[in-house]
């Protein structure tokens with residue numbers, strides 16, 4: 001499902017003394033089946049954009065086209081309910097939203113609320129628990145008896161149980177250790193590939209944006225100032241610095257290597273694997289300082 005932000009402007013507390021303009025003329029196209037990373041310094045407007053993707057916020061100017069539905073300042077009613085089913089959001093620390101007595105009930109809650117049968121909701125819960133690498137006996141436990149990482153997976157299962165067309169991730173690995181982070185991010189990537197799930201990731205991690213996304217959008221002071229493929233966005237180091245962003249670690253390492261060896265590699269490497277291959281090739285080909 002495509003999402004298109006057209007000249008979106010948004011002000012918090014509109015027409016009050018506390019009015020705060022958060023977005024200005026934002027244009028972003030999220031094509032169906034893509035994996036888009038939204039990056040930007042703190043306070044640049046990423047979370048505000050994210051909440052427009054499933055109409056939790058409605059633009060105060062411009063419009064957002066979500067699949068077949070157009071949302072603007074005046075949109076109300078049933079359309080919003082449909083959109084919230086189609087576009088699932090995994091917020092930061094989603095486990096804080098768990099509330100039911102058992103994991104099974106918690107995962108089934110959303111689908112039941114949208115009229116899915118008990119049988120189907122239960123089937124989805126069983127399937128998701130397995131897909132997310134949780135033991136089957138977790139279903140009968142209280143979510144509050146699980147580890148932090150397990151609770152996070154249960155909360156994610158609750159969003160996926162709605163069978164969304166688009167999955168929006170707001171710093172979904174905040175607070176996890178590096179291993180847990182990588183496992184969860186790899187899992188979302190697998191879901192993106194296997195289910196063709198359109199994915200939007202809001203992140204402070206340039207490494208994650210470089211590793212997983214096929215499109216990157218940079219937010220700066222409430223504007224979307226650049227969109228493009230990761231290799232183009234991340235090789236433009238001057239632009240990144242202008243927007244107070246650091247290039248991913250792999251690029252920093254590559255630049256160091258090039259400086260030390262006095263050579264320039266043919267292309268930039270966005271993942272550790274690609275970087276290692278690139279460095280090995282340079283070594284094998286005997287490229288060295290002129």
Ligand SMILES: Nc1ncnc2c1ncn2[C@@H]1O[C@H](COP(=O)(O)OP(=O)(O)OP(=O)(O)O)[C@@H](O)[C@H]1O
Pocket residue numbers: 012013020021022040041042043044045046047048049
């Ligand atoms: N509920 C609110 N009321 C008033 N102003 C807000 C509110 N939420 C955000 N803002 C302001 O809107 C601007 C954009 O905030 P937003 O949270 O979208 O940025 P962000 O890029 O997601 O930041 P971070 O990376 O810190 O999460 C900021 O100036 C922020 O202070």
